[in-house]
Amino acid sequence: MRMDIDHIASLAPVIPVIIIDRLEDAEPLAKALVAGGLPVLEVTLRSPAALDAMAIMAKVPGAVVGAGTVIDKAQVKDVADAGARFIVSPGAYPDLVDAVLDSTIPYLPGVATPAEMMYLLSRGIHHQKLFPATVVGGIDMLKAVASPLSKIRFCPTGGITASTAPDFLALPNVMCVGGSWVTPARLVKDGNWAAITELARQAAALRPAG
Numbered sequence: 001m002r003m004d005i006d007h008i009a010s011l012a013p014v015i016p017v018i019i020i021d022r023l024e025d026a027e028p029l030a031k032a033l034v035a036g037g038l039p040v041l042e043v044t045l046r047s048p049a050a051l052d053a054m055a056i057m058a059k060v061p062g063a064v065v066g067a068g069t070v071i072d073k074a075q076v077k078d079v080a081d082a083g084a085r086f087i088v089s090p091g092a093y094p095d096l097v098d099a100v101l102d103s104t105i106p107y108l109p110g111v112a113t114p115a116e117m118m119y120l121l122s123r124g125i126h127h128q129k130l131f132p133a134t135v136v137g138g139i140d141m142l143k144a145v146a147s148p149l150s151k152i153r154f155c156p157t158g159g160i161t162a163s164t165a166p167d168f169l170a171l172p173n174v175m176c177v178g179g180s181w182v183t184p185a186r187l188v189k190d191g192n193w194a195a196i197t198e199l200a201r202q203a204a205a206l207r208p209a210g
């Protein structure tokens with residue numbers, strides 16, 4: 001089933017940003033996250049195993065698997081073939097936006113400045129990822145653009161933790177947050193899926209502060 005970004009973002013307060021090095025970790029990792037209540041999984045194209053991992057994770061019941069770190073338009077076809085149900089990029093530029101919009105796969109592009117936000121709005125993209133969120137102003141930036149760019153809903157990502165996520169989630173223009181804290185490299189390396197399910201459970205239970 002095709003879901004738009006609004007719907008995908010409503011499935012959980014946190015989108016885990018995943019770097020997968022060993023293909024054999026793909027299925028148990030996806031199962032651990034879904035079991036903890038985080039169905040939306042962003043698999044980044046930062047490792048040779050990423051595309052095959054995405055295809056495996058996409059078969060895990062309940063998982064909604066997308067591709068992250070899509071930085072080149074040629075990758076759009078690759079991730080579509082791997083079954084990505086959404087596409088995330090750390091930033092955006094016209095050729096890449098054209099390719100993703102042509103693919104009709106829901107898109108969550110990264111932005112760091114008001115000019116980038118306005119460019120994407122002009123392309124009809126109202127769901128954007130503030131990245132790297134804590135570096136480019138974090139909560140202050142999101143508050144500052146809320147009134148002038150009131151049509152945008154953000155998924156801030158980069159530097160967010162379980163303890164800071166509720167402050168982001170409390171902002172009216174934030175729909176969810178992204179982060180890698182639920183998939184620590186050490187736990188993945190050790191195959192400690194129970195610990196990852198517990199981190200996912202805590203993340204899925206996060207609520208807006210206040």
Ligand SMILES: O=C[C@H](O)COP(=O)(O)O
Nearest residue numbers: 017158159160179180181
């Ligand atoms: O590259 C960074 C990821 O997008 C997520 O950021 P994080 O590791 O600070 O949560």
Ligand SMILES: CC(=O)C(=O)O
Nearest residue numbers: 068069070088089090
């Ligand atoms: C950081 C990010 O959004 C990405 O790698 O796609």
